[in-house]
Amino acid sequence: MPGKKEAAQGTGYPVRKEGLRKRRRVGETIIQSLLFFAGFFSIFTTLGIVYELGKEALLFFRTPEVDPWEFLTGTSWQPHINEFGILPLATSTFITSLIAMTIAIPLGMAAAIYLSEYASHKVRRTLKPILEILAGLPTIVYGYFALMFVTPLLRSLFGNDVVQIYNMASGGLVMGILILPLIASMSEDALNAVPRALREAAYGLGATKLEVVLKVVVPAALSGIAAAIIVGISRAIGETMIVAVSVGAGPNFTFNPFQSAETMTGHIVRISGGDLSYDSIDYNSIFAIGLLLFFITLTLNIVSQRIVRRFREVYE
Amino acid sequence: MKKNNPSYSNGGRFRDNLATRHRAGVIWQIVFQASTVIGIIALTALLLNIIDGAFGYVAYEARVDPASLAVDGVAIEDLPQELLVEILRQNLSSGAFNKLDNEIPFNERSRINVYDLVIERIVRYDVTESWTLRESLTQGAEIRARVIEEYPDAELRFISWINAEFIQRPQSSEAVNAGVRTAILGSLLTILVTILVAFPLGVGAAIYLEEYALDNWLNRLIRTNINNLAGVPSIIYGILGLAIFVRVLGVLTSGAVFGSVDPTTASGRTVLSAGLTLALLVLPLIIINAQEALRAVPQSLRQASLSVGATKWQTVWSHVLPNAIPGILTGTILAVSRAIGETAPLIVVGASTAISFDPNIFSRFTTLPIQIYQWTARPQAEWRHLAAAAILVLIVLLLSLNATAIVLRNRSTKRF
Amino acid sequence: MSTTADSNYVIETRHLAIFYGDFKAVTDVNLRIQRHKITAIIGPSGCGKSTLLRSFNRMNELVPESHASGQVLFDGQDLYARQVDPVEVRHRIGMVFQKPNPFPKSIYENIAWGARVHGYRGNMDELVERSLHQAALWDEVKDILHRSGLALSGGQQQRLCIARTIAVQPEVILMDEPASALDPIATLKIEELMEELKRNYTIIIVTHNMQQAARVSDYTAMMMLANGHARSGTVIEFDETNKIFTRPSDKRTEDYVTGRFG
Ligand SMILES: Nc1ncnc2c1ncn2[C@@H]1O[C@H](COP(=O)(O)OP(=O)(O)OP(=O)(O)O)[C@@H](O)[C@H]1O
Ligand SMILES: [Mg+2]
Numbered sequence: 001m002p003g004k005k006e007a008a009q010g011t012g013y014p015v016r017k018e019g020l021r022k023r024r025r026v027g028e029t030i031i032q033s034l035l036f037f038a039g040f041f042s043i044f045t046t047l048g049i050v051y052e053l054g055k056e057a058l059l060f061f062r063t064p065e066v067d068p069w070e071f072l073t074g075t076s077w078q079p080h081i082n083e084f085g086i087l088p089l090a091t092s093t094f095i096t097s098l099i100a101m102t103i104a105i106p107l108g109m110a111a112a113i114y115l116s117e118y119a120s121h122k123v124r125r126t127l128k129p130i131l132e133i134l135a136g137l138p139t140i141v142y143g144y145f146a147l148m149f150v151t152p153l154l155r156s157l158f159g160n161d162v163v164q165i166y167n168m169a170s171g172g173l174v175m176g177i178l179i180l181p182l183i184a185s186m187s188e189d190a191l192n193a194v195p196r197a198l199r200e201a202a203y204g205l206g207a208t209k210l211e212v213v214l215k216v217v218v219p220a221a222l223s224g225i226a227a228a229i230i231v232g233i234s235r236a237i238g239e240t241m242i243v244a245v246s247v248g249a250g251p252n253f254t255f256n257p258f259q260s261a262e263t264m265t266g267h268i269v270r271i272s273g274g275d276l277s278y279d280s281i282d283y284n285s286i287f288a289i290g291l292l293l294f295f296i297t298l299t300l301n302i303v304s305q306r307i308v309r310r311f312r313e314v315y316e
Numbered sequence: 317m318k319k320n321n322p323s324y325s326n327g328g329r330f331r332d333n334l335a336t337r338h339r340a341g342v343i344w345q346i347v348f349q350a351s352t353v354i355g356i357i358a359l360t361a362l363l364l365n366i367i368d369g370a371f372g373y374v375a376y377e378a379r380v381d382p383a384s385l386a387v388d389g390v391a392i393e394d395l396p397q398e399l400l401v402e403i404l405r406q407n408l409s410s411g412a413f414n415k416l417d418n419e420i421p422f423n424e425r426s427r428i429n430v431y432d433l434v435i436e437r438i439v440r441y442d443v444t445e446s447w448t449l450r451e452s453l454t455q456g457a458e459i460r461a462r463v464i465e466e467y468p469d470a471e472l473r474f475i476s477w478i479n480a481e482f483i484q485r486p487q488s489s490e491a492v493n494a495g496v497r498t499a500i501l502g503s504l505l506t507i508l509v510t511i512l513v514a515f516p517l518g519v520g521a522a523i524y525l526e527e528y529a530l531d532n533w534l535n536r537l538i539r540t541n542i543n544n545l546a547g548v549p550s551i552i553y554g555i556l557g558l559a560i561f562v563r564v565l566g567v568l569t570s571g572a573v574f575g576s577v578d579p580t581t582a583s584g585r586t587v588l589s590a591g592l593t594l595a596l597l598v599l600p601l602i603i604i605n606a607q608e609a610l611r612a613v614p615q616s617l618r619q620a621s622l623s624v625g626a627t628k629w630q631t632v633w634s635h636v637l638p639n640a641i642p643g644i645l646t647g648t649i650l651a652v653s654r655a656i657g658e659t660a661p662l663i664v665v666g667a668s669t670a671i672s673f674d675p676n677i678f679s680r681f682t683t684l685p686i687q688i689y690q691w692t693a694r695p696q697a698e699w700r701h702l703a704a705a706a707i708l709v710l711i712v713l714l715l716s717l718n719a720t721a722i723v724l725r726n727r728s729t730k731r732f
Numbered sequence: 733m734s735t736t737a738d739s740n741y742v743i744e745t746r747h748l749a750i751f752y753g754d755f756k757a758v759t760d761v762n763l764r765i766q767r768h769k770i771t772a773i774i775g776p777s778g779c780g781k782s783t784l785l786r787s788f789n790r791m792n793e794l795v796p797e798s799h800a801s802g803q804v805l806f807d808g809q810d811l812y813a814r815q816v817d818p819v820e821v822r823h824r825i826g827m828v829f830q831k832p833n834p835f836p837k838s839i840y841e842n843i844a845w846g847a848r849v850h851g852y853r854g855n856m857d858e859l860v861e862r863s864l865h866q867a868a869l870w871d872e873v874k875d876i877l878h879r880s881g882l883a884l885s886g887g888q889q890q891r892l893c894i895a896r897t898i899a900v901q902p903e904v905i906l907m908d909e910p911a912s913a914l915d916p917i918a919t920l921k922i923e924e925l926m927e928e929l930k931r932n933y934t935i936i937i938v939t940h941n942m943q944q945a946a947r948v949s950d951y952t953a954m955m956m957l958a959n960g961h962a963r964s965g966t967v968i969e970f971d972e973t974n975k976i977f978t979r980p981s982d983k984r985t986e987d988y989v990t991g992r993f994g
Contacts, residue, residue: 031629035528038520039535042542042603045596049552052559110351118345119352121796127352133718134359136650138657140685141366141707144692148700149365177358184355197833201893203794205846205900206823210341215845220836231547238549240660241685245692265551265660272554272664278563286664290555294548301547305540333851334820 053294056287063281071288077251077267079282088253089289092168092261096243097236099172099257100179104232107176108183109225115184116191117213128188131181139178143245146174151246158258166248166260175242179232186231190224191217227304234300238293240265264289366711369704370477372452375463375470376492379440380407392434397427400434407438432493441492443698444470478705486672487682491698496706499687502587502675503656503713506683509591510598510655515648517595518602522644525603526610527632546600554661557593562665565589571678585666587681593665594658598651605647609640642724649721653714659685684710739807742767742904742934743788743825748802749964750780750787752795757783759964761802763953765904770926770935772945772973775955776988780965781938782830784955785906788936789825790818806904823850826902830909832889834881834896839873842881842892846900859899867895868925887918894925898933905929907937911944923948942989945973952976954985 061068065082074085111131115124150170155163163169194217202212218225248260249270262270268286276283385392385407387399395403401422405413416422422430435441444467447459452474463472485495521542529535561569566584569592613636668680669690675681684706691703743765750758758780765771773781786792787800790811804811811821834842843860852859860877864870869891873884881892890910897905907926911919926935926948939945945952952973958966969982980986 025627028627028629032528035520035524038517039524039529039538041517041521042545042600043538045545045556045599046541048560049548049556052556053552056559107351107354110348111355114345114348114352118348127356130359131355133715134355134362136653136657136714136718137362138659138685138710138714140657140659140688140692141710142362144369144688144700144703144707145362145365147692148369148704149361177355177362180355180358184352195833197829197831198835200791200794200827200829201833201835201896202846203791204789204822204827204829205849205896206819206821206826207846207849208337208341208819210344211337211849214344215849216835234547234549238551240549240551241689244660245689265549268551268555269660269663272558272666276666287555287559290552294552297547297549298544301544304547305543334817337819337849338817 049294053287053291056284057291060281060284060288063284065281075253079285084285086264086289086292088251089262089264089267091253091255092243092247092251093237093263093265095255095257095261096168096172096175096247096263097233099169100175100236100239101229101233103173103176104179104183104236105229108180108228108232109187111180111184112187112191112225113213113218116188117209117217128185131184135178135181135185139239139241140245142174142178143242146170146242146246150174154258163258164248164260166246167258168247168261169257171243171245171247171263172257174246175236175239178239178242179235182235183228183232186228187221187225190221190228193224194220223307223310227307230300230304230307234297234304237300238265238297240269244269264293366704366707368449369701370708371449371475372477372701373447373456373459373472373474374698374701375444375446375467375472376441377444377467377470379442380438381469382435382439385434385438392431397422397425397430400427400430403434403438404430412437436488436490436493440490443491443696446697446701476705477701478708482702482705483709486674487670487687488672489670491696491702494702496684496687496709498672498675499682499684499706500709502681503683503685505587505675505677506591506594506662506681507652507656509588509677510594511648511652513592513595514599514602514651518599518648518651519606519644521599521603522606522610523632523637526607527628527636542600542603546604550597550658551660551664553593553597554664556596557589557661557665561589561592569678574678583666585668585680587675587677587679590662590665590667590681590683591677593661594655597658597661598655601651601654602648605651606640606644609643609647610636612643613639646721646724649717649724653717653721656683656714656717657685657710659689662686663689684713740767741765742807743936744803744805744808746803746805748784748787748800748804750783750792750800751798753797756964758787759958759966761967763967763970765934765936766951767934768930768932769950770930770937770948771951771953772949773936773938773953773955774940774942774945774988775965776957777940778965779955779957781955782908783965784967785908785936785938786827788904788906789822789827791822791827793818823900824902825904825906826897826900828890828893828897828905828907828910830912832886832893832913834884834889834892836880836882838878839881839884839892840877843896843899846896850900852900863895863899866898866925866929867891868921868928869895885918887914887921890914890918890922891925894922894929898929902933904934904936907935909938909940912940919944942977942991946977949973954980954982954988956984956988 060066061071066084071084071086073087074083075087076083076085077088115127119127147170150173151163151165151167154167154170154173155165198216198220199212202216207215243263243266247266248262249266250260250262251267252259252261254261268289271282271286382392385403387395387403392400392403404416404422408416416433445463447455452459460472463470482495483500484497485493487496487498488494525535525539529538562584567573569584569586569589571586571588617635617639618631662681662683663686667686668682671680671682673679688703688706688710691699691706694700741764743763745761745763748758748761748763749756761784773785775781783792788804788811792798792800800812806821806825810816835845837845840860843863844856847856847859861870861874864873869888872888873879873892876883881889884892890913894905894910911922914922923944926937929935937945937949950973952971953967954969954976955965956968958964958968969976969980969985971981976985977989980989
């Protein structure tokens with residue numbers, strides 16, 4: 001600090017009159033406050049999400065045309081005739097996610113087991129980044145793939161009269177391909193974290209490789225794998241562009257995967273892609289759907305984190 | 317002799333099941349391996365599908381035969397600028413001609429630009445039909461025969477939809493003239509805003525959490541909150557951006573408070589709003605990645621610095637950060653490449669459908685993924701070829717970012 | 733089972749060498765392990781004791797790039813012959829590790845698991861009880877059989893691992909410093925247990941503890957980095973424990989067992 005520059009005899013250091021007493025360091029305090037603000041900032045994001053979604057959703061439910069019970073149980077979503085039943089949107093979200101997970105869970109887990117337990121070091125080192133690139137491609141690219149490749153494929157397999165141009169199956173399948181590497185990569189990390197000593201214990205008893213893998217390693221990594229699966233589900237429910245491009249543009253209450261429908265996310269995108277005026281019921285409705293989406297995915301994420309934390313406790 | 321050793325006799329106590337167990341092992345190994353292969357096949361199919369769309373035969377038809385515009389036998393390709401302007405004057409309505417002249421006077425335009433205008437406004441090529449790469453390769457003869465028969469005036473060409481002009485041209489309502497210049501600039505500008513906001517905030521938050529925060533309820537809440545935000549679907553951020561940046565902060569994000577008077581952006585649906593929305597989206601990812609990088613710096617380094625009497629911040633600034641920075645940059649690049657590919661939140665924030673001017677931060681915006689979405693959603697095949705070409709541009713952009721991240725990561729792992 | 737070899741010896745190695753990639757960790761080991769005796773392997777750190785021990789039940793091949801040359805004969809049969817199944821080898825030659833490594837399952841399951849894998853047909857409860865008795869753990873855990881094996885103390889965990897090994901009824905039990913993580917009382921328990929077990933099993937133990945080797949073992953193999961070979965370990969002396977500790981024939985052995993070594 002300037003003003004204290006006279007060096008103490010011989011040491012070359014400035015003399016400190018305060019001795020060992022605590023000093024106020026203004027610079028440090030300012031920096032620390034700035035850092036605290038940065039850390040705290042994310043709380044604002046969450047508050048913003050909850051406040052804005054909540055406020056507009058409340059306006060939505062306050063309008064006379066909307067009945068909260070009707071919203072949760074109604075099977076028709078047609079704003080222009082004041083029908084606001086979420087079920088057609090929710091079932092379509094559910095069906096596409098179900099198809100996706102049917103693909104992604106078994107294939108992703110099997111791929112994880114192969115990579116972590118069977119593949120040679122070299123194979124793993126090349127395959128894992130490839131899978132991660134696959135998981136990192138923008139989802140609009142997958143949307144293109146669903147519409148231009150998977151839909152024509154499904155239509156040629158099952159017939160044009162069975163499979164509509166826009167359909168839930170193709171969106172769900174491609175979503176599965178998107179989530180596969182996610183589950184594979186996260187599960188592989190969980191399998192890798194299983195201590196070597198445990199494997200050796202099983203081998204030492206004369207177990208075959210498969211027995212070691214399926215009966216010791218996988219159960220030991222199960223919570224990590226479960227967390228991966230839950231994150232995958234949450235990803236599927238929140239996924240937007242694939243379904244917006246390939247599943248359809250109109251709510252349809254159906255359980256037939258070859259029919260077109262509209263998911264919650266797809267609906268939000270379509271409504272807000274047009275010219276949306278504030279304070280219209282359309283504007284408010286996307287907040288209500290968004291709020292529902294937020295709570296579903298938040299719950300899933302919290303559950304997954306709980307599971308991961310328990311998994312840490314076992315080994316550390 | 318062995319009989320008196322109890323462990324020797326497999327005397328019926330253990331079933332001789334070794335063969336079965338090994339068979340199961342082989343079968344499952346094949347299952348595991350096949351699953352991995354299926355994943356790889358899916359990736360391959362996806363890439364091939366995009367390449368398939370980005371190249372192939374196209375049949376064009378000109379509304380006005382360019383040969384008919386030739387002056388004194390000189391084809392329009394070789395005409396000087398003045399004559400091209402003359403052609404424009406003769407063939408366009410005077411209103412349209414004056415409008416072009418008002419935008420940029422003709423004598424200030426380049427010859428190429430005027431030539432493009434002639435092609436775009438007068439000759440007007442239309443795509444009559446287009447084919448994918450696979451069709452073009454396997455059915456070349458049939459395609460040629462069909463074009464001669466059905467579209468006698470059309471010109472058939474094998475083209476790459478992704479080419480230099482495609483990258484340099486602005487968006488257009490005609491497929492043959494459409495390019496991704498607007499979208500690329502839009503993406504870059506949006507990301508710039510995102511980085512400028514999210515990087516300092518994210519790294520600051522990570523430093524706070526890793527170096528300063530005590531283990532109390534508030535900091536635990538912050539940590540949990542960040543993890544939860546990382547899992548919120550991106551479309552929710554779009555809705556948040558719409559409510560906050562577009563609606564509440566509209567005066568700010570439209571540039572009105574800074575004296576920008578573009579009436580089209582008064583709604584706040586601007587590059588700035590888009591960039592801020594994406595900043596909120598990637599912030600938790602940057603924080604989490606940066607925390608990991610900071611955690612990888614050995615504790616002994618901090619102790620060494622503190623033990624010579626450095627303050628906390630001096631320690632962080634001169635020892636921790638320099639060692640963590642490659643890791644922090646890697647994490648940031650990965651987060652940013654996520655932001656570059658995001659589509660849904662930008663649609664909700666209000667991306668524009670058709671803009672053809674170079675954007676600034678207070679102008680309406682489009683980005684590469686938005687462009688891809690809009691082109692994919694159109695039913696005509698030629699737009700989907702353009703979408704495929706734009707996807708290739710996007711992938712190249714992302715791969716080069718990822719390659720940078722890998723280089724940085726390799727450099728950082730050599731440290732300790 | 734063929735027995736061309738002298739059936740007093742369970743394991744016999746001939747010019748055994750073990751590599752990690754290009755690195756020859758152990759070279760030219762020729763040993764004959766007596767049935768129903770305890771054989772100790774001693775030697776300075778890094779001389780290849782664990783490596784040698786793990787080669788006896790082919791655990792070593794779980795390390796990528798590791799391979800062996802020479803022979804390990806088990807009842808006269810070469811363990812490294814092409815037709816030999818490592819899984820079966822490990823069934824017959826069990827192993828207890830330095831750090832206790834129970835499965836994250838219940839105590840009961842820890843023991844039943846291996847038996848089940850091998851298609852055990854007898855009464856499982858009985859087997860569990862008997863194995864725990866043999867491992868001198870029964871009295872301590874009989875009321876908490878369904879609690880996690882990880883909830884036990886280190887010494888109890890190690891005895892659980894021994895019980896688990898016994899349950900699949902091997903002929904030989906390999907122990908790699910089984911007591912190094914334990915306190916003197918738990919160590920004593922394990923040593924008593926070994927004394928007990930040797931009636932039915934052949935035991936080979938790696939230990940750093942000279943007193944322990946002297947107390948429990950009948951035979952001792954002294955390992956050392958071999959002269960001339962760059963950093964390869966080998967057995968420099970192998971004899972009755974008594975003799976190794978009182979009248980070793982190799983000067984290096986004498987230095988080591990009396991604590992004068994490095
Ligand atoms: N997995 C491995 N890969 C490569 N080299 C190894 C591996 N395990 C051991 N080695 C090397 O082999 C040599 C012998 O190691 P080993 O573990 O057998 O020694 P040890 O006598 O058991 O030592 P300690 O008494 O410390 O346990 C050492 O030089 C070691 O570095
Ligand atoms: Mg050892």
